[in-house]
Amino acid sequence: MYNPLAMKLEQFTRFDPVERARIDELIRHGSRSYARGENIISAGENTEEIHLVMAGxxxxxxxxxxGHRQLIAFLVPGDLCDIEVFILEAMDHDVVALTDTTCALIPASEIKRLLTESCNLTRALWWSTMADAAILREWVVSHGARDAKSRLAHILCELLVRYRVVGLGENNSVPFPMTQEELSDATGMTSVHLNRVLKDLRTEGLVELKSRILTIVDFERLSEIAQFEPGYLHLVRTQRADPAVADRVGDLVLPTGRGLFESAWGSARQALGRGAPHKPRAMAS
Amino acid sequence: MYNPLAMKLEQFTRFDPVERARIDELIRHGSRSYARGENIISAGENTEEIHLVMAGxxxxxxxxxxGHRQLIAFLVPGDLCDIEVFILEAMDHDVVALTDTTCALIPASEIKRLLTESCNLTRALWWSTMADAAILREWVVSHGARDAKSRLAHILCELLVRYRVVGLGENNSVPFPMTQEELSDATGMTSVHLNRVLKDLRTEGLVELKSRILTIVDFERLSEIAQFEPGYLHLVRTQRADPAVADRVGDLVLPTGRGLFESAWGSARQALGRGAPHKPRAMAS
DNA sequence: CGCGAAGTTGAAAGACCTCAATTATTGTGG
DNA sequence: CCACAATAATTGAGGTCTTTCAACTTCGCG
Known part of the structure; x- marks a missing residue:
């Protein structure tokens, strides 16, 4: 059974069979489909069931x-939509389906039980929310400090990596069902300007985007333009993580040797005596 | 003893004397001062002690x-700098003192103990990280969807409210030790442009900013320009919260009746049968 | 009083937006 | 399977917001 949540959390830790079964159990309590454009959760709501994106x-x-709409994050399979309603009184934003989307509905009581039963799973969920916050920080950097071209390139890199983590997309192609208008709401520019910038990326042979599939032709150059340093995604593959999991995204490697998980502070970590990050094998595009 | 962490967390819950003593204990394990410009934590580090801003x-x-620097968040007294290193391998950004700052150093082991001992305090800490994420989301909205004037106004409103929560500043004045250059790095514009936009706010009689004190002269008009809806700060004062705490920020009320904690989704919550948010008393500036 | 840092201002260039029209693509009913 | 309508993508021209560069003034502090 496809369990994107487990795949995502395995980026952070390794689960024993009991824990793994526990995660599979979580997504068996029911699901619901949402049509494109439909609100999965609306601001002000406080649901009793946590929504986990399974597809879409x-x-x-x-x-x-x-009246200006701003997208704040993308939710790909494996992402929890509303775990914050555990604590906060109500959602402060909408969660909207960009394409037909199905969510697993996890009763809040199930999450609560998990939090009291498994320390490892609790840590994994906590990691998930902190990784989300790190992505948010990078969005602030993108919007505040990068120009339109770099900003667009960055968001494409992010989506590619995040899709790959949950096993979606092949080679350097991932599903890309959103319209340019929606993408422009994410990058904080007009759809007209986005269209022009996207055209630039296309004519420079960096990306292809047709029939709802995004293909990153030249990940190395695109990530240079984006100043994409994947370390912020915190996809650490520690000793706890399964090497098989590491391989799942292993071919997303910059040929120059700057691997997916090597970041600006690699040297700092070495200095701290924790060793350099794992360097995945290089591979042709 | 001044304990800004407790003051902040009391926005979310009420503590019994034992819990309150526990929080006071946290900040007694030592402290350290940082000169203006000094790194409190650097990207790549993984500290054994959690830093809590006490002053500065x-x-x-x-x-x-x-080479473009982007500020991602402000840390006022009561804010935890690096609770993420509990889970994440390393910091992905720097934390820098904008003015002379002193931090309480909380041993990670103390936090861990707290997480296993007190459910209420765990929830409060969790709330704190989720409220931080909500602020981050609003920054993305600000940078992506608001123009320079609105963006600046928004950040000033945010700082005013957050300072007031921890009992700092009087009337509508708060400490404001940063330079215009730093403020421009936060708002994502050049210092030249920031200077001009700030001048506009000043000449319109909305704010005063001199000798490191920010005075918001007309909070109502400023928050209109900013489209400031304080609900995103999640300073809910639930039944659990102490009424005395509520009063601490209670005079930050828009004379029109849109209170500090009333937000756009007030009507939605009402429709859901959970009643309207508490409406603090109106009061002259 | 004098020095460096911070704040202020002007003018011109560049990035991005607005408005509006045109073309391509997708989905639907016959 | 095709025709049609609706949605999405593309392009042009001109205007606005923001940046750049450079000079100048004010402030804080020894």
């Missing part, structure tokens, strides 16, 4: 007072 | 490949 693509979004 | 002002920051 969703987004967090807010609309400003003057 | 700090910021999370990242520097892009082309």
């Amino acid at each position: 693509l969703a987004t967090r979004s807010k609309v400003t007072h003057d | 002002l700090a910021t999370r920051s990242k520097v892009t490949h082309d």
